[in-house]
Amino acid sequence: MERLIQGFEEFRRDMTSEHRELFARLASGQTPHTMFITCADSRIMPELMFNAQPGDLFVYRNVGNIVPPYAQHVSGVVAAIEYAVTALNVQHIVICGHSDCGAMKALQNPAALKGKPSVEQWLKHADVARYVVEKNRPTIHGAEGLRYLTEENVVGQLENMRTLPAVAAAMANGSLRIHGWIYDIANTEITAFDPLEGRFRPLDSRDANVPDATPHARFSTPLPIASAA
Ligand SMILES: [Zn+2]
Structure with missing residues (x-):
């Protein structure tokens, strides 16, 4: 805790004049362009990763980057998404999973959830990922299985997000785009879900305007692994 307090003192002391002016401008309101939903994992720092400034990103984090379906x-x-879309008018929502995710590992190994009833209950919202992978890649386990689970969870949470009326309405009039990404901690790489190709591929400028097509038949052919793309 002392490190936090000392850190805040250093933050105030070392602040640039640009930052001071920015905070003064932001004091009366925010207009972030993007909502960024990711895992609570301490190794992910969205503002650092995207070289973002205060006021740029509306960040929401929870265990497993989960968006429960409407109702x-x-x-x-869900409340934060509704607010971001209807009050802040964000143009993009990103759901970002990550490598070595404890929540995804727990889906692989439910015994790890013993004594954690709240986490267990919460991860029911990610059960679709476990089921899809189990049914379509029953022989794949370990690190490769974890990667499939992590990818499928992001796809599943994108689908859940479409069930929120505010999201559906904004997508229907073209004012909102939703994106599914995965951050690889060890390699500091991001892969993005391409719904037309039905796979994750390295993030590039195309992803600013990725079509909102519904992914289907993802497992009809051997699914390329993101890092081999
Ligand atoms: Zn995680």
């Missing part, structure tokens, strides 16, 4: 579960993330 099934009243949760903070």
